[in-house]
Amino acid sequence: MAIESGGDPTSAPGLSTLGVHAGAEPGKPGDPVVPAIVQSATFFGGRRDDGLLYTRYGNNPLQLQVGRKVAALEGAEAAVVLGSGMGAIAATVLSLTEAGDHIVAARDLYGATRVLFEHELPRRGISTTFVDPEAPGAWRRALRKRTRMLYLEAPTNPTLRVPDPRTAAAAAQARGIPVVMDATFATPVNLRPLELGVDIVVHSATKYLGGHSDIIGGVVAGPASAIDAATEMMKLYGAAADPHMVWLLDRGLRTLDVRVRRHNANALAVARYLDGRREVRRVLYPGLQSHPDHARARELMPAGAGGMVSFVVRGGGGAADRFVDALRLVQVAPSLGGV
Ligand SMILES: Cc1ncc(COP(=O)(O)O)c(C=O)c1O
Structure with missing residues (x-):
């Protein structure tokens, strides 16, 4: 069960709190924050x-x-x-x-x-x-x-x-x-x-x-x-x-919890958008019903399916390259998960 943020303030700390405070000793006056x-x-x-x-x-x-x-x-x-x-x-x-x-x-x-x-x-x-x-x-x-x-x-x-x-x-x-x-x-x-x-x-x-x-x-x-x-x-x-x-x-x-929740929301929006486009053959995102592991993702990943979206453009490699070249904001680089 994912730990939700924003719950009962008297309950055990959630992930957003742990991301800020866990592991540190309580500060004394004069200690750096x-x-x-x-x-x-x-x-x-x-x-x-x-x-x-x-x-x-x-x-x-x-x-x-x-x-x-x-x-x-x-x-x-x-x-x-x-x-x-x-x-x-x-x-x-x-x-x-x-x-x-x-x-x-x-x-x-x-x-x-x-x-x-x-x-x-x-x-x-x-x-x-x-x-x-x-x-x-x-x-x-x-x-x-x-x-x-x-x-x-x-x-x-x-x-x-x-x-x-x-x-x-x-x-x-x-x-x-x-x-x-x-x-x-x-x-x-x-x-x-x-x-x-x-x-x-x-x-x-x-x-x-x-x-x-x-x-x-x-x-x-x-x-x-x-x-x-x-x-x-x-x-x-x-x-x-x-x-x-x-x-x-x-x-x-310190910001993991808020970042990942936004990644989840953004990726789902992008996946839904791509799913509706005729230029796209297939979208692979566990948050979409069409994904083979959708039901499991809903059960095991209740907060969201993550920030990565994979998709196949119609027209093969050439069409995929043209698509990537035409992007104005998104650029190609290995790795993921950064703001
Ligand atoms: C799922 C996964 N595991 C491990 C790694 C390796 O991580 P690093 O590049 O920090 O060695 C990567 C890198 O892309 C990854 O995607």
Whole structure:
């Protein structure tokens, strides 16, 4: 169930409140209202009993504070901020697998994730079976003795399919293995993966969480033990977040709730408009009745179906290029989720 903003002021804080306040200690007179960027690679101390503070370790004070905020937004025990979304995905996968292990993943995935699973992990002795998550029993049938995790994404990039994480969770629970979900396109405003049986959520914070197209970042949220393990991989493979990026991410999170709700409304309006045009062959937006996962999106994403709209222009690639060239405001660039 998505947490609505604007409810009973005496009830637990909603996402808009958590986006502003979560993770921070209450301020004392003289403290800055905005957290300081702790732009330091290292910290005094580090003798035997001091505990080593070093920004690559993810224990820079602002990294920790924003990690707590992300955990609160996801309803997770813990979270860690990393240097990119792919860093977050890779650190999570590396923390859960070793040579000889096996992964079951939904077939529709962000391109680089697919390349990681299909081409890179096999070089490390880790294999993946890709399944159609809509095929009955697909997750369960693909499980092997050495399967260590199930992985899916929703809504998927770019066809905006919304696979049901509960089906994956049912298969995984029977075997005691975790479900990992990339919820970048959903954000915690639109989808609550941990309430649907997912164990670990990853995001490219480059997108909606940062929200201004000015950072590259990633987050992982889940049980503290899983976050510790992903953090260990982050340390060893060097995927740590820069303090200035973390500060910009914190700033983005303060407006996440309002931004995503506006994205939802704008995207639905654009999708409806395109759906009525004869130049458009097909609109792919889970908020439209014509989308194959419309009913599921309504159930799992009650706040809205997100800010991404995909559509197919009649006339093939040439017509699509002409359409894009004729746009006056919208310009072509990779990435999404920024204002
Ligand atoms: C769904 C999804 N996951 C992960 C990523 C990777 O994120 P990053 O570019 O921050 O590494 C992207 C990037 O487009 C994405 O769309």
